[in-house]
Amino acid sequence: MDWSVLFQHPAWVLSTALLAFVVRLQRRGSWDPKACSAVLSGKTAIVTGANTGIGKFIALDFARRGAHVILACRSESRGTAAVKEIREKTGNSNVHLRLVDVSSLDSVSEFSKKILEEEKALHILVNNAAVSGLPKQMTKDGLDMSFATNHLGPFLLTNQLLDLVKHSAPARIVNVSSMNHKKGQVDFSHFHGENLNYSLDEVYNHTKLHNIICTNELARRLQGTGVTANSVNPGIVMTEVMRHYPLFFRCLFNLIGLFFFKSSEEGAVSPIYCAVAEEMEGITGKYVDSDCSLKLPAPLARDPALAVKDFEICERLTSKL
Ligand SMILES: NC(=O)c1ccc[n+]([C@@H]2O[C@H](COP(=O)([O-])OP(=O)(O)OC[C@H]3O[C@@H](n4cnc5c(N)ncnc54)[C@H](OP(=O)(O)O)[C@@H]3O)[C@@H](O)[C@H]2O)c1
Numbered sequence: 001m002d003w004s005v006l007f008q009h010p011a012w013v014l015s016t017a018l019l020a021f022v023v024r025l026q027r028r029g030s031w032d033p034k035a036c037s038a039v040l041s042g043k044t045a046i047v048t049g050a051n052t053g054i055g056k057f058i059a060l061d062f063a064r065r066g067a068h069v070i071l072a073c074r075s076e077s078r079g080t081a082a083v084k085e086i087r088e089k090t091g092n093s094n095v096h097l098r099l100v101d102v103s104s105l106d107s108v109s110e111f112s113k114k115i116l117e118e119e120k121a122l123h124i125l126v127n128n129a130a131v132s133g134l135p136k137q138m139t140k141d142g143l144d145m146s147f148a149t150n151h152l153g154p155f156l157l158t159n160q161l162l163d164l165v166k167h168s169a170p171a172r173i174v175n176v177s178s179m180n181h182k183k184g185q186v187d188f189s190h191f192h193g194e195n196l197n198y199s200l201d202e203v204y205n206h207t208k209l210h211n212i213i214c215t216n217e218l219a220r221r222l223q224g225t226g227v228t229a230n231s232v233n234p235g236i237v238m239t240e241v242m243r244h245y246p247l248f249f250r251c252l253f254n255l256i257g258l259f260f261f262k263s264s265e266e267g268a269v270s271p272i273y274c275a276v277a278e279e280m281e282g283i284t285g286k287y288v289d290s291d292c293s294l295k296l297p298a299p300l301a302r303d304p305a306l307a308v309k310d311f312e313i314c315e316r317l318t319s320k321l
Pocket residue numbers: 048049050051052053054055072073074075078100101102103104127128129130131149176177178179233234235236237238239240241242
């Protein structure tokens with residue numbers, strides 16, 4: 001391999017190193033789930049994309065606390081393996097797999113229908129499943145695949161389960177976003193795959209911005225219901241998130257990550273904080289950073305008029321079934 005390629009982009013290498021250093025600092029001193037005594041027995045939790053990465057460790061933590069945990073995954077084999085692993089590690093047999101492809105509105109609706117039939121309560125919903133670095137691809141619903149997976153599918157899922165969540169109050173909705181939302185923009189033609197560049201994570205950045213915008217609008221609509229909705233940044237985490245990138249970038253990510261980035265277990269800490277910590281009781285419409293502190297998200301994520309519009313457009317796009 002020709003390593004000189006690394007030094008052809010000194011700015012990139014430098015900023016990555018700097019970023020890594022900052023992230024490393026953030027790994028220390030954050031909230032410790034093991035020191036949190038919150039118990040979830042009698043509570044039901046759903047975690048999407050829970051067969052690997054951050055989602056698996058979120059589900060594992062909930063299972064340790066005695067919750068009835070539903071892993072919402074798209075692959076039967078990967079999902080079953082995770083259920084088995086979590087049951088073995090926690091001794092909690094009340095961990096189950098339900099299949100859903102969050103990029104498909106039909107699949108989401110089928111999943112929600114089943115959950116509404118089977119479950120009497122839903123106290124915690126973690127929208128964690130997402131993709132990054134996908135090439136241009138459209139779903140059968142006429143939506144851009146990345147937007148459908150990261151935003152519109154989870155948006156529909158949340159709305160369809162909302163009454164159940166409200167009946168279970170106090171309850172919490174946690175949406176895993178990313179600091180990448182700061183580079184995102186809002187252009188509603190993006191939902192249909194228009195005016196998009198599929199490079200440098202642009203699409204991913206947009207989707208993560210919409211997550212926060214709609215979470216905030218949802219939080220506003222949920223005022224007084226005992227249901228909170230927050231967005232969270234897990235930090236930079238070594239997961240399979242880079243799976244759609246070229247081998248070179250994956251190796252580089254993992255090499256740097258070995259020293260600086262969070263493990264999946266560490267990445268799960270801020271989402272778990274939002275879902276179970278006493279400190280987050282009653283807190284809603286906030287953006288929680290990777291060190292579990294409340295931060296202001298980017299200005300676009302704080303524009304209430306934009307949020308109303310975004311939410312309504314997403315409702316229209318997902319209700320045409
Ligand atoms: N890793 C980071 O540095 C980082 C930074 C900021 C934010 N995040 C956020 O953290 C969350 C978790 O990401 P991760 O890093 O743990 O990524 P990951 O290891 O790639 O895991 C993603 C999970 O989402 C699932 N998923 C993807 N598309 C799906 C679909 N259409 N239907 C159902 N499930 C689907 C995957 O299932 P399969 O295994 O079947 O593909 C997998 O379980 C994401 O919201 C991501 O945006 C990650």
